[in-house]
Amino acid sequence: MKKFIKSKITAALLCTFIITLLLAGCTQSKKSNTGKNSGNQEKDYDYTGFEDYTEDSLGITLKLPSKYLNNETIIPGKYEIMFGDISQLGKDTPKSETDPTEHMDLFYMPQKGEYCLFRILAYPSDKWDNWMNSGKKATDITGSSVSEEISRKDGTVYIYDQPTVDTSTLDSKNKASYEEIVKMLPAIRASIKAKASTMGDLGTFSTKDLNGKAVDNSIFSGHKLTMINIWATFCRPCIKELPDLQKMSENMPEGTQLLSIVGDADDDKLLKLAQQILKDKGVSYTNIIPDKPLKQYLDKNMVAYPTTLFVDSSGKIVGEPIIGERDMSVYKEILNERLAQVGP
Structure with a gap:
């Protein structure tokens, strides 16, 4: 997967791109790997200590925990990918041929290592539907243990994707923090929404x-x-x-x-x-x-x-x-x- 742009959001700009208390009342939502929405909504969670976050180029908003953003333990990253035809899945083609047009990642970044907590992937909806109707699962293309559709807009389908993370190199303190953040993922996932984009008229030129x-x-x-x-x-x-x-x-x-x-x-x-x-x-x-x-x-x-x-x-x-x-x-x-x- 070829990285084109990765934007790291600093403490001064935490509420602008794709989120000091921890979310103690979150319960684990039922996960799906079929590509369908699991159904949990924002009303099911307490967002005390979370901040609204907007990812303009992907057209989404979500909520992220302030505590871990402010100390840059978790950092949003944006990648823009050259779109390939997902109909090539299963054929002898490079993985880049089945990558989405664009996506956002949320990284857990302790002193050593970098772990992707989840990704929001964007695919052309007609290609995604054709692929799903072929009998495959969403996880077949993402390569993750959890992948589910969260919304659609303007011919684009948005997929919540949670990779499997190897935390063997984390010390006990960082592992505890990581596990605490992971417990928040159902609430974060429930907060993800398509964002309306607006631009003014061109004016005279x-x-x-x-x-x-x-x-x-x-x-x-x-x-x-x-x-x-x-x-x-x-x-x-x-x-x-x-x-x-x-x-x-x-x-x-x-x-x-x-x-x-x-x-x-x-x-x-x-x-x-x-x-x-x-x-x-x-x-x-x-x-x-x-x-x-x-x-x-x-x-x-x-x-x-x-x-x-x-x-x-x-x-x-x-x-x-x-x-x-x-x-x-x-x-x-x-x-x-x-x-x-x-x-x-």
């Missing part, structure tokens, strides 16, 4: 595309819906999905179009790099260079690359933004949903 052609808000007129993929030259998941976006742009539903904004194209060096990337990936659809108003908009609204927006003919946002890489089948499903929202 007048700029150029990467070919030097003038572009302004009138680019949206004449189209019921425009899909806008916002990417950056440093973002590998962004670059990976460009060829698929090109194919999608060539077969858009009537009254729709696809274009992009290169979020970091703010100097000649990056402009040339963006042009080279698009050439290498065979991309011909419009890629917009942000002018000052667009750059200010991105700085204010963006939480991660890539982000995909849908706007109507006047440039008004339609539905929620899609944060992070998605399979093309998911993009197409969401495009049709947003098109239905616009109406005739």
Whole structure:
């Protein structure tokens, strides 16, 4: 599994990304390895001493214990993974071919060692369903003892996954702390929810595309819906999905179009790099260079690359933004949903 980004949250920023008392009243929930929700809810637990935590790029919120976050004994980590086709499961293919598009891990980090307490995995729901309907179990793909579906949103299924941990290297004190945290996992799992994402309307802009052609808000007129993929030259998941976006742009539903904004194209060096990337990936659809108003908009609204927006003919946002890489089948499903929202 190839790590792209791992964000460690410090004590000063504990309540911002994917959580001094211990949860004494938690009871162990019944675990499932079938991929189905075990049914426990927040109301079943006491969250005294927990903090709300938001993972914007994965689109989830949850509660995590303050005591262990504040001393950095447990640390959220974010990984962005290149998505592979899970239909290849069981065939002679690398494990990376069955990895999810993206996921969050919660690590227990004593002085020696690093243990993953649980993961939240995100898969395209159609691929996940096809795989589950084949008669396999969720644990077959995750390789863990506990894996269960927790929610769905915008063509994505979220899986709670709890790996088996070898604690043989822990001393008695750290082992006691670890076991105490593990008892909290049912409560943490019950607190995980899909988060609504919002971004403001694009506003007025007048700029150029990467070919030097003038572009302004009138680019949206004449189209019921425009899909806008916002990417950056440093973002590998962004670059990976460009060829698929090109194919999608060539077969858009009537009254729709696809274009992009290169979020970091703010100097000649990056402009040339963006042009080279698009050439290498065979991309011909419009890629917009942000002018000052667009750059200010991105700085204010963006939480991660890539982000995909849908706007109507006047440039008004339609539905929620899609944060992070998605399979093309998911993009197409969401495009049709947003098109239905616009109406005739």
